[in-house]
Amino acid sequence: MRITGKHVALIAYLVFLALPIYWLLNMSFKTTEEILGAFNLIPDKFTWANYTMIFTDPSWYMGYINSIKYVAMNTVISLFVALPAAYGFSRFSFVGDKHMFFWLLTNRMSPPAVFLLPFFQFYQTVGLFDTHIAVALAHCLFNVPLAVWILEGFMSGVPREIDETAFIDGYSFHRFFLTIFVPLIKAGIGVTAFFCFMFSWVELLLARTLTTVNAKPIAATMTRTISAAGMDWGGLAAAAVLTMVPGIIVIWFVRNYMAKGFAMGRV
Amino acid sequence: MNKWQNNRAWFLIVPVFLVVAFSAIIPLMTVVNYSVQDIFGPGQAYFVGTEWYREMLHNSRLHEALLRQIVFSFTVLAIEISLGIGVALTMPKKGWGASFCLVAVALPLLIPWNVVGTIWTVFARPDIGLAGVFINSLGIDYNFTANPVHSWLTVVAMEVWHWTPLVILLCYAGLQAIPEAYYQAARIDGASKWAVFRYIQLPKLRGVLLIAVLLRFMDSFMIYTEPFVLTGGGPGNTTTFLSQFLTKKAVGQFDIGPAAAFSLMYFLIILLFCFVFYTAMMNADKGDSK
Numbered sequence A: 001m002r003i004t005g006k007h008v009a010l011i012a013y014l015v016f017l018a019l020p021i022y023w024l025l026n027m028s029f030k031t032t033e034e035i036l037g038a039f040n041l042i043p044d045k046f047t048w049a050n051y052t053m054i055f056t057d058p059s060w061y062m063g064y065i066n067s068i069k070y071v072a073m074n075t076v077i078s079l080f081v082a083l084p085a086a087y088g089f090s091r092f093s094f095v096g097d098k099h100m101f102f103w104l105l106t107n108r109m110s111p112p113a114v115f116l117l118p119f120f121q122f123y124q125t126v127g128l129f130d131t132h133i134a135v136a137l138a139h140c141l142f143n144v145p146l147a148v149w150i151l152e153g154f155m156s157g158v159p160r161e162i163d164e165t166a167f168i169d170g171y172s173f174h175r176f177f178l179t180i181f182v183p184l185i186k187a188g189i190g191v192t193a194f195f196c197f198m199f200s201w202v203e204l205l206l207a208r209t210l211t212t213v214n215a216k217p218i219a220a221t222m223t224r225t226i227s228a229a230g231m232d233w234g235g236l237a238a239a240a241v242l243t244m245v246p247g248i249i250v251i252w253f254v255r256n257y258m259a260k261g262f263a264m265g266r267v
Numbered sequence B: 001m002n003k004w005q006n007n008r009a010w011f012l013i014v015p016v017f018l019v020v021a022f023s024a025i026i027p028l029m030t031v032v033n034y035s036v037q038d039i040f041g042p043g044q045a046y047f048v049g050t051e052w053y054r055e056m057l058h059n060s061r062l063h064e065a066l067l068r069q070i071v072f073s074f075t076v077l078a079i080e081i082s083l084g085i086g087v088a089l090t091m092p093k094k095g096w097g098a099s100f101c102l103v104a105v106a107l108p109l110l111i112p113w114n115v116v117g118t119i120w121t122v123f124a125r126p127d128i129g130l131a132g133v134f135i136n137s138l139g140i141d142y143n144f145t146a147n148p149v150h151s152w153l154t155v156v157a158m159e160v161w162h163w164t165p166l167v168i169l170l171c172y173a174g175l176q177a178i179p180e181a182y183y184q185a186a187r188i189d190g191a192s193k194w195a196v197f198r199y200i201q202l203p204k205l206r207g208v209l210l211i212a213v214l215l216r217f218m219d220s221f222m223i224y225t226e227p228f229v230l231t232g233g234g235p236g237n238t239t240t241f242l243s244q245f246l247t248k249k250a251v252g253q254f255d256i257g258p259a260a261a262f263s264l265m266y267f268l269i270i271l272l273f274c275f276v277f278y279t280a281m282m283n284a285d286k287g288d289s290k
Helices: A005-028 A032-037 A049-056 A058-091 A097-106 A112-125 A132-156 A161-168 A173-184 A186-202 A205-209 A218-227 A233-261 B007-035 B051-057 B060-090 B096-110 B113-124 B130-137 B148-176 B180-188 B193-221 B225-230 B242-252 B256-289
Strands: B037-041 B044-047
Touching: A005 A233, A005 B060, A005 B096, A005 B113, A005 B130, A005 B148, A032 A233, A049 A058, A049 A233, A058 A097, A058 A132, A058 A173, A058 A186, A058 A218, A058 A233, A058 B007, A097 A132, A097 B007, A097 B256, A112 A132, A112 A205, A112 B007, A112 B242, A132 A186, A132 A205, A132 B007, A161 A173, A173 A186, A186 A233, A186 B096, A205 A218, A218 A233, A218 B113, A233 B096, A233 B113, B007 B037, B007 B256, B037 B256, B051 B256, B060 B148, B060 B193, B060 B242, B096 B148, B113 B130, B113 B148, B113 B225, B148 B193, B148 B225, B180 B193, B193 B256, B242 B256
Parallel strands: none
Antiparallel strands: B037 B044
C-alpha cells in the first residue's frame, strides 16, 4: 500500500486519540506507589491487583451492574416509544407536527445542572427515588428526542409504496409494522440503540442525583473514590478502563450499520 | 415526500409525549416556581416577581461566565467541525481498516463524562501525566492547575478529544451515502481534489453537518462534568463555564431563586441558537428537493 499524506494525517489523529487511553491502561496495571513514585512508559511491576480489587468489592462491581441495568431499560423504553412516533412523523402530516417535533428536541437543550433539584424532589414525591427505572425515565428526556430524530430519518428512506402495497394486501397496521416495516429499518434501530446506550451510559449528573445506594451508577462510585483521602490512582484507572468495555462491545455490533445507513433520509 | 394528511397520527405520538412530559413538565414548572420566589426553607417562600431576573441580568460574574462560555463553544465548534470533516475524508471506505477506524474513533464517546475528566487529569498532570511530563521536559513550564492559559488549552484539547469523534462519525456516514457515479462524473470532467470536495462532498454533507453543529453546540454550551473534574473551574474562575457557575449558585450558595431564573434564560439562549440552526436545516432540506 502506498503511504500518502492522507495516511500520515489519519495516523497522527489516531495517535492523539489513543495516547490518553494508553496512559490510562498503563496506569491501571501499576501500583499507586509506582504511579506517584516513578515515570514509566510501561509498568515496572505489572499487576492485576487493581482489577482484582474491583471484581471482588461489591461496592465497585455493583456500580457496573446498576449502570447496565438502567442503560438497558432506557434503551428499550426509548426505542419502544420512539418507533411509532417516528413512523407518525415520517408518514403523516397532522396538526402541530412540526411544533411537536421541535418541542421534543428542546428537551435536549435544558441544562441538566440546573434541573437537578426539581428532578430530585419530583422523583422523591412519586416514590421512584433510588430505583433503576427512575434514572432510565430521566434519561428518556434526552434520548427519546434523539431516537425519534434518527429513526425518522431512516424511515423516510423507505418508500411509502411499501406501506400502501401492504395495506392493499390486507395487512393490519400492527402486523405490517412488526413483520414488514421493522425488519426493513433494522439498521436504523441498531444505530439508534447505539446512541441511546451511549448517551445514557456516559451521563453522570442525573444518574448520581437520582440514586443513593441501590441504583448507584459506576460513574458515581468513581467520584466518591476521588474525594476519599489518598487518591487510589491505580484503582481509579482500572475502573475507568472497565467503563469503556460495554461501549466497545456495543459498537462492535453496530459498526457496519453505522456507516451504511446513517445518512439516509434527513439524518 | 408528500405525506398523508391524518390527525389520527397523534395516537402514534402519544407514548413519546407521555414519557417525555413525565420528566420534563413538572421539573420545568418547579424551576419556574423557584425563579419567582425567595425561599428560606420548607413552606417559607415569598413571591418576589421578576427580582431574580433583574439581579441576574446585572451580575457581572455571570456576564464573564457567559462570555467565556460563548468563546469556548465557538472555539471548540470551529476546531471539531473542521477536524471532523478532515479526518472523515481520510478514513478508509471499506475493509477491515474502516471497521477498525470506526471502533477506534468512537471510543472516546463511550466513556462516562467524569471519567473523561479523570483520564485527562492523569494525562496532563505535570507530575504523573504523560503529556504533562513530556511538555515540561521540552522546557515549557506547563501546569494546568496554576496557569490560566494552560488550563484553558487543556480543557479545549479535552473537549476536542472527546467530541470530534461524533462529528467524524456523522460526516463519515454522510460521505458513504454519496453515490460512486458522482465521483466518476467528476473524474471524467477532470475535476481537482478541491473541486470534488467543494462541489460534491461538502454540499452532500450539509445535512449531517447541521446535525453535528446542533448537537455539538447544545452539549458544549451545557458542558459541566468534564471541566469540573479536570480544573474545578480554576485557576480562579478562568474555566468556570455557565453550568458550573449556576451549580455553584444553586447548590453551593443555595441561591435557588436566582439560579432558577438564570437557568430559564440559559435555556432560552440555547433554544434561540438551536432554533436558528434548525430553521436553517429545514430550509436547506427544501432547497435540496427542488
